[in-house]
Every structure is written in structure tokens, then in C-alpha cells.
């Protein structure tokens with residue numbers, strides 16, 4: 336059971352859960368390939384990890400573009416020889432009441448949260464197949480378990496990814512592909528900054544300030560799934576603040 340020596344590509348690595356996951360996995364000996372749009376943040380994180388003796392490279396990607404995910408996976412293979420795990424974590428939360436008809440916000444969430452994961456799958460699966468093994472981890476949300484007003488579309492994208500992963504899992508029971516869904520509750524990150532609706536943003540920010548768990552807690556859950564031996568697949572993990580209803 337080990338993370339040491341694994342090659343892990345992470346989308347949404349420039350902040351929050353992705354950043355915490357990159358730091359933890361690198362600390363435990365993984366080589367990490369860090370994908371997101373904000374290169375400055377990625378470069379700083381890469382430098383930090385290297386300073387501490389870890390292995391990391393930054394790769395500017397926009398998950399809404401298939402070619403960028405292909406480049407992320409290629410970077411793992413070119414720099415570190417393979418890709419053991421893709422963590423499809425990039426996400427946005429443009430929440431608002433459905434009746435407000437924020438069609439652009441809906442599209443943006445579908446593009447990042449759902450299409451972004453599909454793009455990762457399209458990029459990684461052929462390489463996993465060639466290697467004879469691979470592991471897909473995605474970040475879902477407790478928002479898709481209990482549908483809170485304003486979160487219907489966001490929850491829908493997360494539920495769609497859960498469905499997608501379960502379908503993929505059942506198509507791939509030959510032992511070469513592992514899939515894991517992590518569903519966090521409130522986590523103290525920058526996610527609320529992607530909310531345009533001021534009331535929804537204030538409500539989420541208030542909950543985050545009051546009782547969010549740190550992103551390192553989610554990183555530990557991801558590490559747990561990754562460190563299992565090949566024949567053990569951790570399917571779903573829900574991790575939330577103890578006081579969250």
C-alpha cells in the first residue's frame with residue numbers, strides 16, 4: 336500500500352482541494368502534474384513542492400478544452416514515464432435559483448464540472464489501457480445528495496459525473512481501471528468566489544466561515560483511495576463537517 340513512486344495528474348491544482356492534494360501526495364512520494372489556468376499559482380506550488388524534495392510540474396490547462404487534458408496526460412508520460420492516477424477535481428459553483436435562468440452559469444458549470452471530467456477520461460483511458468492499469472478520482476459534492484435550493488444545476492453536474500463514473504466502472508471490471516468519487520461537504524476553499532449571485536455567495540461563504548473543514552481533510556481521503564492495493568477499489572467517500580446537516 337503506497338503512494339510513493341506513483342504519477343498523479345490533478346486538475347484544479349492551483350487552489351483549495353487540488354492544491355492540498357498535490358502537496359500531500361508529493362510529500363508521500365508521488366510525482367504530481369499540476370493542471371489549472373492560473374499559471375502563477377501553479378508555478379509557486381511547483382517550486383514549493385520541489386524545495387521540499389518532491390517532484391512536480393505545472394501545466395496550464397483549461398478543462399473545457401479536450402486538447403488541454405490530452406496535453407496534461409502527455410506531460411505526465413513525458414516527464415515521469417506514465418500516469419497512474421488522474422484526479423478530475425477542477426470545478427466551479429455558479430449557483431443561483433433555477434428560476435433566475437442563469438443560462439450562462441449553467442453552461443459554465445456543465446462545461447467545467449461535467450465536460451471537464453469527460454475530457455480527462457478521453458485523455459487518460461487510452462493511456463491506462465496501454466499501461467494495463469489506471470485510476471480515475473473525481474471530486475463530487477454532498478450537494479448532490481441533498482439538493483439545497485440554488486444548487487440544483489451544480490448538484491446536477493456532480494450527479495452526472497457520479498453516474499458517468501459508475502457506468503465506466505461497470506464497463507471496466509477486468510481489473511485494469513479503478514474509479515473513485517469523493518463527495519465533500521463544506522470545505523474552506525476559494526470556491527465561493529465563483530458564485531455570481533450575491534445572496535447565494537453570502538450564504539455559502541457564511542457556512543464556510545462557520546464550519547468548513549480544511550482541504551487537507553479531503554486530500555487525506557483522496558490519498559486513502561490512491562494508496563490501496565491494485566485489487567482494492569475505493570468507490571465512494573463522503574467527507575463533511577461533523578455539524579453539517
Ligand code: NDP
Nearest residue numbers: 347349350351352372373397398425426476522524525526
Ligand atoms: P477552488 O475554487 O479553490 O478550486 C477550484 C479549482 O478548479 C481551481 O484550481 C481552479 O483553477 C480550477 N478550475 C476552475 N475552472 C477551471 C477550468 N476551466 N480549467 C481548469 N481548471 C479550472 O475550490 P475547491 O478546491 O473547493 O474545488 C475543488 C472541487 O471540489 C470542485 O470540483 C468543487 O466543485 C468540489 N467541491 C468543493 C466543496 C467546497 O465546499 N469547497 C464541496 C464539494 C465539492 P484556475 O482558476 O486556476 O483554473
